[in-house]
Amino acid sequence: MIKEQHYINTLYYQIEQTAKYCRYLGSQVFNKLNLGINVEEFVTLDTLSLHGEICQRDLAKLILKDRPATGRILNSLEEKELIERFADTKNNRLVRKIIMTNNGKKTLKQITGILKKYLEKIPHEFSQSKIEEIKNNMREFREILEKEVEMNI
Amino acid sequence: MIKEQHYINTLYYQIEQTAKYCRYLGSQVFNKLNLGINVEEFVTLDTLSLHGEICQRDLAKLILKDRPATGRILNSLEEKELIERFADTKNNRLVRKIIMTNNGKKTLKQITGILKKYLEKIPHEFSQSKIEEIKNNMREFREILEKEVEMNI
């Protein structure tokens, strides 16, 4: 129980430290493979592919980035012609919605395939059911934190 | 199984997203309470309290920050007279080791107490055994990732 008196032994800090490894792994793989986009852009494409035609702010809430950062990622993706933006309305408000271009869909598919073998080999030491269990725990913990944390997105 | 084809449904990304909430919560609490130090400095003090008299690079490896960042955190802590640095040797090499001042120890204890109630109320929905289990999973996953990720610290 003495351990618990240290912040670095809390669940919060343990998750943060583990996330750093995940982040470093991601950017190292992307750097090594020279895929033309970075991790953030890939994550954005992947998110868009599961949520067609959402506005920028809704996207920001999904990728947990603020509006300026989200806008800049989209600028870059648009320059690379992987997405297009168009004006639309949501609750009578003018918004910019996003669609992936065919090239964007192709690129996402392609990179997903390339990444697969880099990301698959690692959690092989965890069973699939254990992975699912940890993911559920993460989701559950996020839901708890959502109530406490002001996200400002 | 279709879900698995998306990066955003991998364990990596789920952990990263959860860590963002942890990070935001931490900095929001520190901001609100005006404690005189930031989260990074607190984590550094907490780490030091568990590893007496280590050199800067070894500290960097523990807090997962690079050497420049670690040095700058220590500069700030030294200015605030929460730590002191002294020259020593490790394997015949000149290093700078760190000790916490009495004020540093007092400050750590004090802030730990203040934080306790902010951090405790949240994972109340998780049982203590579940928390321990998730922490073990995080540690285990980090050990797997350690083999794959070049940390450069």
Next chain:
DNA sequence: AATAATTTGTTGCTTTTACAACAATATTAT
């Protein structure tokens, strides 16, 4: 109707993080 507040997206700036290069010293190789 006029004012205030809200939503969405952008711009600009500050802080933080990441990274390469360097100095100083020690070890290893030639």
Next chain:
DNA sequence: ATAATATTGTTGTAAAAGCAACAAATTATT
């Protein structure tokens, strides 16, 4: 002995994250 390599810490700079303020348009309040 000399040169090459490695370790530790610092400095400087480039990239990214965080945040406040703004513009434009809509809804709510008075």
